[in-house]
Amino acid sequence: MRLHLDNFTKRFDGNPVIEGMNFVVEDGEMLALLGPSGCGKSTTLFAIAGIYRADGGRILFGDRDVTNLPSQRRNVGVVFQNYALYPHMSVEENIGFPLTVGRIRRDKAEVARAVREIAELIHIEELLARKPAQLSGGQQQRVALARALVRRPGILLLDEPLANLDARLRLEMRSEIRRIQLETGITAILVTHDQVEAMSMCDRVAIMERGRILQIGPPTELYRAPVNRFVAGFLGNPPIVFLEGRTAGQGSFAMDQGLHLPLPPRLRGLPADRPISLGIRPEHFGTGGTAQATGRVTFVEPQGRETLFDIETAPGVILRSVQPAREDVGVGDIVTWPIDVDNLLAFDAEGTRL
Amino acid sequence: MTRNFATLPLLLLLIVISLPLTVMYGFLILDTFTDAPPGELWPDRFTLEHWRFLFDGGEIGNVWAAAGNSLILAGSMTVIVLTVSTTGAYALSRLNLPFRRFFLAGVLVMHAFPSVTLLIGVFFVLNLTGLYNSMIGVILVKSSLMLPFGIWIMKGFYDAVPWEIEMAGVQDGASRFTVWRRLILPQVKPGLVALSVFSFLDGWGEYLLPRILAPGSDMEVLSVFLNELIAADQLGFNFNLFKSVGVFYTLPVVLLYVIFQHRLMNIFGGGTKG
Known part of the structure; x- marks a missing residue:
């Protein structure tokens, strides 16, 4: 089902938390709301679920205006961060619960069949008799997902679903949730503060800050063409490095500390002596390109497949580089590595990308 | 179990104190089954004479009736306290009531209020409503004193x-x-069990209220009977x-x-969160 937030506004005690938010999630699409804690992403999610009442604007499911409908009548499935399984019920009763309440009365056989069907989809058939306390974190997560999906909701909302899992399980559940979302073709919204989750699981990502959506688009677009410094800094691990400086003559960039770099061709026309900041992603330093920077290695972090380097190219100016694992460079070495100028990002004084 | 101090001296001390x-x-138990010669402490013969009151009410009156009345008092009180507490506490804990803080503070103050000082007022109220000298009046007063x-x-x-359990339930389509x-109720079951036992015992042991508020009632509870x-005077002691x-x-x-x-201990473990 298509979801449309139209000029949605939410206030807490009179303070606007979200003001005039607009976005559309197409039918069958999975959207991530990504942002630091307190940016309003969970508030948005709970407003879609109907737990919070909207203070302005409209929420549309397809053509249906649900702004003033209570949660019970919205038919939205929610997976909570702590799963919120009902501890006194077995897994089967947990999953079946949504079918035993509400207007439509179903007989036991029908409920049992629906539960079995969804349990097979989620791969938890063998757990049905257990109590939530007897399950591991990943299994609880699956049960919560099954319970959210058993009613065949129009929209699935996931509130930090992976935050309570250990790293390995997180990886596994990431692809599992995506698989189930694709198999059921359900419209889904994922709230997370983890950029890897957002980028790897979703069709589109909306980056939020202080109650506003800064940019919304496919993950690669956000990564390659962020609208501003915040988006550029939020996406990417290890993160982008920002250099503060000014434009100098002949389309170049100069820092007070003495580092000079050429600007990408599309920005050569900028007037001189304008304060800008240059963003260099670690994969664009040390792997190829037209310009070069020389510096002393101050930090090496081997990560198995890759190695991270910190290079001090001028006093206090540290560039980061990530390269396929190599052991020929150590701390204190002086290196001259290429910079991929075409992929540099530049931002004006207000933080908007140029 | 790890021991980081010697338990034997502690055990001895506890035994001596208790x-x-x-x-x-x-002696309480022993004396009910025995008789001692006058002036002696140690009994010299076994007898079931003192338990005759169980089936022969001629001497002191019907003890079963009194026990039944105590049961009614304790039972009704438990039912009232449980019903009002489970619903009222849920409202105070979860619903966005007007004057919620006021109610909470009120409950706490009432909890700490010495109930004996209310007796005169309660007496007037009961008199006015015609519930004085009746078991219903005693049950109502006792229950309301237990409610905070x-x-x-x-x-x-x-x-x-x-909270998430509640949100999940609503999201699953269930009414509040x-x-x-x-x-929610199944999660607070330990509290329910403990509270019902507590209020039952409280009602069972109550002496003051039936004594004062229903002195002429024909429904005599066990404590008053005792x-x-x-x-x-006519029996002698x-x-x-x-x-x-x-x-x-x-x-x-x-x-x-x-x-x-085990369940009673719960009330102190789970009930401490204000």
Whole structure:
């Protein structure tokens, strides 16, 4: 089902938390709301679920205006961060619960069949008799997902679903949730503060800050063409490095500390002596390109497949580089590595990308 | 279990301290089955004479009727306290009521209020409503005095249930009432059990209210019955009979405690969250 937030506004005690938010999630699409804690992403999610009442604007499911409908009548499935399984019920009763309440009365056989069907989809058939306390974190997560999906909701909302899992399980559940979302073709919204989750699981990502959506688009677009410094800094691990400086003559960039770099061709026309900041992603330093920077290695972090380097190219100016694992460079070495100028990002004084 | 101090001296100390109590309880039980020569402490013969009151009410009156009345008082009170506490505490814990803070503060103040000072006022109210000298009046007063405690304890249990469970229930399509009944209530069951045992025992042991608020009622509760026993001049003091009735009165309490002792501890574990 298509979801449309139209000029949605939410206030807490009179303070606007979200003001005039607009976005559309197409039918069958999975959207991530990504942002630091307190940016309003969970508030948005709970407003879609109907737990919070909207203070302005409209929420549309397809053509249906649900702004003033209570949660019970919205038919939205929610997976909570702590799963919120009902501890006194077995897994089967947990999953079946949504079918035993509400207007439509179903007989036991029908409920049992629906539960079995969804349990097979989620791969938890063998757990049905257990109590939530007897399950591991990943299994609880699956049960919560099954319970959210058993009613065949129009929209699935996931509130930090992976935050309570250990790293390995997180990886596994990431692809599992995506698989189930694709198999059921359900419209889904994922709230997370983890950029890897957002980028790897979703069709589109909306980056939020202080109650506003800064940019919304496919993950690669956000990564390659962020609208501003915040988006550029939020996406990417290890993160982008920002250099503060000014434009100098002949389309170049100069820092007070003495580092000079050429600007990408599309920005050569900028007037001189304008304060800008240059963003260099670690994969664009040390792997190829037209310009070069020389510096002393101050930090090496081997990560198995890759190695991270910190290079001090001028006093206090540290560039980061990530390269396929190599052991020929150590701390204190002086290196001259290429910079991929075409992929540099530049931002004006207000933080908007140029 | 790890031991980081010697338990034996501690055990000895506890035994010595509790010795007077144990001796008293021992004699309480012993005296109900025996007779001692006048002036002697140690009994010299076994007798079931003192337990005759169980089936022969001629001497002191019908003890079963009194026990039945105590049961009615304790039982009705438990039902009222449970019903009002579970619903009221849920509202205070979860619903966005107007004057919620005021109610909470009120409950706490009432909890700490010495109820004896209310007696005169309660007397007037009962007199005015015509409930003076009736069991219903005693039950209502006793229940309302117990309610602040019950509500406060139950609120603590409700507060410990995560909000997400409630949200999940609503999201699953259940009404707030269904959520409360099928999802929240089972989580606070330990509190319910403990509270019902507490209020039952409280009602069972109550002496003051029935004595003062229903002195002429024909529904005499066991505690008042017991008191009449030593107040009745015509019998003289039959201490062993008095002790037998006392043991009879205590048995349900001991029994309840043995059955529910683990659950009773819950009230202090789970109910402390304000």
